[in-house]
Amino acid sequence: MSTAESPIRIVTAVILDPQQRVLVVRKHGSDTFIQPGGKREPGEDALQTLGRELHEELGVQIDSSKAVALGSFEDAAVNEPGRRVQGESFLVSINGNPQVQAEIAELAWIPLQPPHGVKLAPLSALHVLPAARAALAASGNAH
Template structure:
């Protein structure tokens, strides 16, 4: 059991931007922290099909697979499972439909990925995924 607990939780994560450049974050029921939409992959499931399934379940939207651009793989402390790490394969992508909170998702927030966020954001998003998205989008902040 301990070896199982030591392995990171493997997920896929989406960075969905609106026309104003804001990105969508979600908050699970019972959590105070906002995270990227997405979730755990099933055994043998490839990343993009897993992401499409999770976005449909959580937000009721359809992933535009042709728009998906891999931002990288990132690891940080899991906010919803203390003592665990989470490892995400993150993708910038577009979706069809209007996102709405479904399943375990309680709240949505559209935030400026450069900050300040205005909501409590998970370290995986704040320190890794959002900076990777900003670099991809050419919006990285210049050093002060």
């Protein structure tokens, strides 16, 4: 399998506010919102990656003890045409107030249920957010 065919592997976070809205971010040069997160560094596990990425991108810390695995999903990558992205996703709690930092141009709190009101990456819209809704419904936290 060549590099062009292998998916971009990332770890993504679903972060909810008290109103059950979900945090999404838009990188500089993109018009599409995605889940916060990023690519693993060598030797990191998924939650270490999320902790590092969320600190770099948003200035927050995650509470790893409360993270809920939502699954691993694959779809078209929005920022690299012709590539696929494979995201391992977690529902996480954070400490701190998210701020735009690093490569992030904008953040938005959107409804967990469609319509989301922003242009959302296929990975988020078709896989991650439905998995988050299902997990919340199963745990009795859905509104």
